Amino acid sequence: MDLLGDQWTLLVMREAFAGVRRFDRFQAELGIARNTLTERLDRLTGAGLLDRVRYQDRPARYEYPLTDMGRDFFPVLAAIIRWGDQWLADESGPPRLLRHVDCGESTSAVVDCADCGGAMTAENVVMEPGPGLSL
Incomplete structure (x- = not known):
């Protein structure tokens, strides 16, 4: 798996360490396209570095806190x-x-x-x- 193979993945992790947890904040801080951010968050949650936690039902919205593996x-x-x-x-x-x-x-x-x-x-x-x- 090519988990860390591009700049966006490292920048998403940098923002996560700076306390960013929500999609819109990641997007605002990084100026990243929605589809690119969605793919990076999916990759990082799939690899176990970020968790995906629902904080709102309608519409469904999620936070992406660091996991133990992510903090490491x-x-x-x-x-x-x-x-x-x-x-x-x-x-x-x-x-x-x-x-x-x-x-x-x-x-x-x-x-x-x-x-x-x-x-x-x-x-x-x-x-x-x-x-x-x-x-």
Whole structure:
């Protein structure tokens, strides 16, 4: 499945993390066509990242809150935001800031080793076949 293969999917997830839950708000925030948004929301709910909860019967309207699986996607999105801020932002600065609620500071994602806490980079990490790899 090509779940995250386009910009709209990542932007829908970004808005979900910003607290957007309703179709019309997603559409207003993103300027996305209704059919494209419907397809992305269907894809994200089908994959388990968003839930679909009815909040009105007539007409039927739904909210799309993050699931546990969706909330667990945050570090991935934060890393993509950090990369975009470093390589794609213009001179006016990044379009969104991540503020750590616990300390109040603006921050960015880092990837550290879960065992020793050291920074993980392309230069100091190797990928090896894991037990789930079948040839």
